[in-house]
Amino acid sequence: xxxxxxKVKEHFYNPRNTGPLEGANATGDVGSISCGDALRLMLxxxxxxxxxxxxxxxxxxxxSAIASSSALTEMVKGKTLDEAKQISNQDIxxxxxxxxxxxxxxxxxxxxxxxxxxxNYRGEEWSDDHEEGALVCxxxxxxxxxxxxxxxxxxxxxxEEVTNYTKAGGGCSTCHEPIEEILTKVMAERGETFVPxxxxxxxxxxxxxAPAKLGTLARIRKIEEVIAAVRPTLLADRGDxxxxxxxxxxxxxNLTGACSGCQMEAATxxxxxxxxxxxxxxxxxxVPAAKAQAHACASHAHGG
Amino acid sequence: MSTPTPIxxxxxxxxxCDPKVVEAMLPYFTEQFGNASSMHSFGNKVGVALKAxxxxxxxxLGAEFDSEIVFTSCGTESDSTAILSALKAQPERKxxxxxxxxxxxxxxxxxxxxxxxxxxxxxxVDNKGRxxxxxxxxxxxxxxxxxxxxxxxxxxxTYFPVVEMAEMANAAGVLFHTxxxxxxxxxxxxxxxxxxxxxSVSGHKLHAPxxxxxxxxxxxxxxxxxxxxxxxxxxxxxxTENAPSIIGLGVAAELAMxxxxxxxxxxxxxxxxLEAGILAVVPHAFVTxxxxxxxxxxxxxxxxxxxxxxxxxxxxxxxxxxxxGSACTSGSLEPSHVMRAMGIPYTxxxxxxxxxxxxxxxxxxxxxxxxxxxxxxxxxxxxxxxxGENGPVADPEKxxxxxxx
Numbered sequence: 001x002x003x004x005x006x007k008v009k010e011h012f013y014n015p016r017n018t019g020p021l022e023g024a025n026a027t028g029d030v031g032s033i034s035c036g037d038a039l040r041l042m043l044x045x046x047x048x049x050x051x052x053x054x055x056x057x058x059x060x061x062x063x064s065a066i067a068s069s070s071a072l073t074e075m076v077k078g079k080t081l082d083e084a085k086q087i088s089n090q091d092i093x094x095x096x097x098x099x100x101x102x103x104x105x106x107x108x109x110x111x112x113x114x115x116x117x118x119x120n121y122r123g124e125e126w127s128d129d130h131e132e133g134a135l136v137c138x139x140x141x142x143x144x145x146x147x148x149x150x151x152x153x154x155x156x157x158x159x160e161e162v163t164n165y166t167k168a169g170g171g172c173s174t175c176h177e178p179i180e181e182i183l184t185k186v187m188a189e190r191g192e193t194f195v196p197x198x199x200x201x202x203x204x205x206x207x208x209x210a211p212a213k214l215g216t217l218a219r220i221r222k223i224e225e226v227i228a229a230v231r232p233t234l235l236a237d238r239g240d241x242x243x244x245x246x247x248x249x250x251x252x253x254n255l256t257g258a259c260s261g262c263q264m265e266a267a268t269x270x271x272x273x274x275x276x277x278x279x280x281x282x283x284x285x286x287v288p289a290a291k292a293q294a295h296a297c298a299s300h301a302h303g304g
Numbered sequence: 305m306s307t308p309t310p311i312x313x314x315x316x317x318x319x320x321c322d323p324k325v326v327e328a329m330l331p332y333f334t335e336q337f338g339n340a341s342s343m344h345s346f347g348n349k350v351g352v353a354l355k356a357x358x359x360x361x362x363x364x365l366g367a368e369f370d371s372e373i374v375f376t377s378c379g380t381e382s383d384s385t386a387i388l389s390a391l392k393a394q395p396e397r398k399x400x401x402x403x404x405x406x407x408x409x410x411x412x413x414x415x416x417x418x419x420x421x422x423x424x425x426x427x428x429v430d431n432k433g434r435x436x437x438x439x440x441x442x443x444x445x446x447x448x449x450x451x452x453x454x455x456x457x458x459x460x461x462t463y464f465p466v467v468e469m470a471e472m473a474n475a476a477g478v479l480f481h482t483x484x485x486x487x488x489x490x491x492x493x494x495x496x497x498x499x500x501x502x503x504s505v506s507g508h509k510l511h512a513p514x515x516x517x518x519x520x521x522x523x524x525x526x527x528x529x530x531x532x533x534x535x536x537x538x539x540x541x542x543x544t545e546n547a548p549s550i551i552g553l554g555v556a557a558e559l560a561m562x563x564x565x566x567x568x569x570x571x572x573x574x575x576x577x578l579e580a581g582i583l584a585v586v587p588h589a590f591v592t593x594x595x596x597x598x599x600x601x602x603x604x605x606x607x608x609x610x611x612x613x614x615x616x617x618x619x620x621x622x623x624x625x626x627x628x629g630s631a632c633t634s635g636s637l638e639p640s641h642v643m644r645a646m647g648i649p650y651t652x653x654x655x656x657x658x659x660x661x662x663x664x665x666x667x668x669x670x671x672x673x674x675x676x677x678x679x680x681x682x683x684x685x686x687x688x689x690x691x692g693e694n695g696p697v698a699d700p701e702k703x704x705x706x707x708x709x
Contacts, residue, residue, distance in 0.1 A: 002613075012617060018687050029689070031706035036630075036639060036654050037611065038706045040689040058689035060651070062613035062630065066687060116707065126707070 004063060005097040011067035016074055021056035028116030028126070030109055037061030037106065039069050041113035043076070045121055050081045057113075064096075064103040071095045072110040081118050086238070086257075087111065101141035105132055136178050139171025142266070144182060150267065151186045154274060158197060159183065164285060165270035214280065222279050223251060230272050241272070244289040251276060252289040308623040311669045315509075316458050316486060316602060316660035317627055321552070322511040328555045329513070332548040340545055341534070350547050357554025364557035365503065365520055366494030374519045374537045375550050379485040379506030380409040382519035383452070385530040385541070386481040386502040387413060390450035391422070392528035394479075397449035399423040401478075403435060403464070404645040410452050410483055411641070427453075431647050432594040433462040440469060444476040451480045455487035455503075459629055459642040459658055460593025461602025463487075467498050474499035479525065485509050489560035490567050490599055501525045507549065511662075512556035516549035563663045571661050572600035574670050578659060579603045581674035586681050588696060592648060592656060601662065604629075606648060607655040607681050609690040609700065615657055618680040624673055629656040651690060651700070 004012075024042035031038035037060060044054040055073040059066050071092055076084045089107035093099045099107055119126035133144030150156065150165045159179050163170040169179050184194040214222060227243050234241055239257040246252070253272075255265060265288070273286040312320070332353070338346030340354055355370075362370045376382045387400065387410070402414055404426045414424045425443040427435050435453075444451070451473045456463050466482045473480040481502040487493065488503075489510030495503065502525065507516035521527050521540065533542030583589055588608040607615065612628025619626055629640030630653075643653035659673070685691040689704040697703040 009617075012614070013621070015687065029704060029706040036650050038689060038704070040704060040706070058687060060609065060654075060688045060690055061611050063617045065611070066614060112707075 002064070002100050002103065004067075004100070007095075007097040008064055008067040008099065011070040011096065012063040015057075015066055015070040017054075017056045017070065019056060019058065021054060024054075024056070026117040026121035028113040028118075028120055030112045030116050037065045037109060039065065039109055039113045041069070041072065041110075041117045043117050043121065045081060052076050052079055052081065052084060061106070061109075062103075064099055065106040065109065067096055068092055068099070068106040068110045069113075072114060076114065081121065084114060085118055087114060101138050102135050104141045105143075108132075136182070137166075137168035137171065137175045140167040140266075142166050142168035144178070146267070147179060147182050148186055150270060151183060152189075154270070155190070157183065157187060157192065157194065160197065164273070166266050219280060220246065223276065226272065226275050226279050227253070230275065234268070249282075249284050251284055251286050253286060254289050308672075310623040310625065311672060312625050313659040313661060313665065313669075313673065314625045314627050315662040315665075316461075316658065318508045318514065319511045319662055320664065321508075321513050322556060322559055324559060325512055325552045325555045329548040329552040332551055336547075340547060341536070350545075353551050353554075354545060354547060357550045357557075360554040360557040361505070361518055364488065364493070364561055365505070365518075366492075366496050367520055368496040369523055371538060372495075372520055372523055374521055374540045375545065375553075376517040376519050376541055377515055377546070378517040379407075379483065379504050379509075380517075381530070382504035382506075382517045383407075383409040383481075383483050384413055385519050386504065386521075387417075387450055387452055388530055389502075389526075389528045390479045390481070391417070393526040394449045397447055399425065399443075399445070399448045401425045401427065401440070401443055401448055401451040401453075403427045403429065403453055405429055405433060405457055405459075405642045406452070406454055407458055407483060407485070410454070414452075423447075429645050433457060433460050433592075433642070433646050434594055435464060437465070437469070437472070441472060444472060444478055446477060448476075448478045451478055453480075453482055455482050455484035456490075456599045456602075457593065457642060458486050459640060459656075460604045460646075461486070461599035461660075462593040463597050463599070466500065470499040470501070486599060486602075489557070490564075490601060492564060495520060495522075507553045507556065510556050510560050512553040513549050516546055516553050518553070566663055567600055571663060571665065574665055574667060575601060575603050575659075575661055577667075578661075578670045578673060579605065581670070582677050585674075585678045589681070590652075592643065592646065601660055603659045603661075605657055605659070606643075606652040607657065608652045609688045609696055610655045610681060610684040612655050612657055614684050615655065615680060618683065619657075619676065622676050624676060627658045627660075629658070630654045 021042040021044060023044050026043040026045050028041040039061065040058045042056045043052050046053055055076050057069040057073050059069045075087055075095055089111040092107040092110045093104060116126040136142055136144050136147055147162060147166055147168050151162060154165060156162055156165060159169055159176050162168055162179050169176050180194065180196060187194045223246060224243060227241060231241060239255060242254045244252040244254055269286045276284050276286055332350065336349055338350045340347050340351040358370045358373050361373050367373060376385060400414060400417065400422060402410055402424065418424045427439055429435055451469065453464050453466055453469055455466050470480040479501045480499065482500055483504045485504055485506035486509060488505045501522045503520040505518035508514040527540060529540050529542065531542045536542055536545055579591055582605060586607065590606055592604045592606050612630030616626060616628050629643045639650065639653040640656065643656055690696055690700040
């Protein structure tokens with residue numbers, strides 16, 4: 001049996017706002033191909049104020065899909081469409097006091113239904129921007145599709161790199177075998193052969209290839225430049241980023257607004273990290289400051 | 305509100321250890337703790353008890369010799385041992401025949417072997433979960449190291465014609481293994497009269513404890529152990545014998561033989577009553593697998609347009625334990641491979657619920673389940689976008705056609 005919170009169970013046993021909604025003027029129908037669940041979200045939006053007056057749902061899905069749908073309808077009521085759009089899947093999960101990693105896609109489905117309904121109201125075409133695969137890393141809830149896409153986009157070739165970019169495999173490490181399999185497959189597509197970390201090969205170390213090492217001040221400036229360069233993109237997505245601190249190889253940042261808690265947060269950070277590595281000519285990690293506490297503890301344990 | 309008395313209808317997952325089994329085991333944790341291999345009286349008594357247990361398992365399986373019984377740690381170990389032994393003993397043979405609806409204990413191993421260069425022939429099933437023996441005959445050849453086909457499917461209870469298939473394999477000079485963990489203890493088995501070379505048993509499916517299994521290996525079948533080490537099990541499975549569990553399994557085997565008639569008549573009647581009772585009241589529900597040829601204890605019902613985990617959670621609230629083929633209960637995000645292999649549509653495969661009975665199931669329990677299921681199904685259908693006022697919405701696939709991600 002899944003380890004559901006009391007709140008999830010409560011929303012499953014007593015779902016709010018179920019069934020068709022009289023006078024609904026926005027509908028979002030979405031499904032998750034990975035688990036077969038599907039959800040219809042219906043909203044009654046005030047045409048003048050764009051305030052969501054009522055919200056109902058119908059769900060074909062498991063306990064947490066029903067609970068996530070119920071939570072979503074409660075969360076959006078009374079909000080304007082723009083406010084509602086800020087709700088992330090993490091917000092839905094938080095509202096329910098958390099979901100098991102295997103079930104995070106239920107909250108993603110909720111967010112997508114909301115976006116689809118808003119697009120429907122505004123007469124826009126909504127298309128889904130991500131695919132889901134089977135869950136690979138249980139510690140950080142990373143699925144195979146995310147790992148595959150990240151390996152492809154960044155030409156990754158080791159499990160360690162996959163962990164740095166997606167966090168997958170960075171916890172209990174029991175998913176390294178499936179990660180190696182994905183690496184083997186994707187690397188074969190680009191005509192390369194995956195070499196396991198055990199089999200040593202000459203490392204094309206970025207740090208060595210880089211010219212003279214940067215001084216402390218120059219390094220900080222470079223880091224600030226990269227942050228400044230990525231901000232416009234994030235702002236366009238109603239998000240933002242700020243530099244919090246630099247601890248050796250760890251660059252601590254705060255993602256805010258729509259970026260915070262977004263499914264793509266890991267991918268966003270991974271992208272920024274790639275730019276940092278290029279600019280600095282050394283390997284660094286871009287880490288959310290909120291999670292830096294854990295990282296700090298880990299590095300102390302290593303005597304670092 | 306008082307908690308209702310629990311009703312356990314998930315016996316294909318695991319069974320309760322019979323109290324008589326537990327009682328027989330207890331002394332072997334304390335005063336009879338000796339190692340059967342030791343040269344003193346502590347060990348000797350254990351050795352005698354192990355021999356008696358082996359004879360009981362031999363009888364349950366209808367094996368010709370007690371030396372054909374190899375105790376292992378579980379059904380999965382038995383499956384792995386059988387298949388890997390066949391490959392090692394015949395290194396020139398690089399093919400395996402199995403089915404698409406096997407247990408992961410066989411399927412995952414075959415997937416791995418495929419990566420290592422073996423060819424796997426996976427026999428397909430029809431919409432009732434039946435094999436086509438012509439397909440089977442076509443792939444049987446002297447390149448095949450082993451055929452591994454389950455006796456009865458764990459999800460639907462559907463039997464495969466393993467006795468006939470073993471004859472065909474034998475005629476073609478191919479080893480035949482069957483994963484019989486769901487069948488052993490529920491139906492009569494007389495291995496001596498068949499051409500089955502190897503057979504897997506799991507103790508906890510027949511009221512013995514978890515952590516004990518059996519691999520039957522017919523005399524003179526070429527065998528290579530999975531675990532090498534001491535001389536236990538005549539060198540075919542090294543490692544100190546799990547004496548209490550082996551002795552428990554012996555008792556469980558004896559009890560299963562005594563209950564076989566009850567299983568065939570009473571348990572089957574209860575299962576049929578459960579199915580009929582539910583299907584009479586719940587529309588858009590059907591039995592999966594082959595109702596005419598299956599285990600007496602298993603009922604697998606698909607409830608269309610709703611999802612299995614949600615059904616299980618609501619059943620659980622009333623103290624009723626069952627299982628589902630839905631994606632969300634597996635952690636794998638895929639609906640049951642058995643349901644998909646039979647071509648059951650997504651909207652029904654997700655809503656499959658398996659009720660598996662045992663000799664402890666009572667008529668009163670079945671009546672309570674018959675009463676509990678219809679309101680649960682109705683409650684969830686009310687939430688379903690595929691369901692209208694009094695039935696599925698017209699043309700459900702079109703009326704609700706979500707954008708899938």
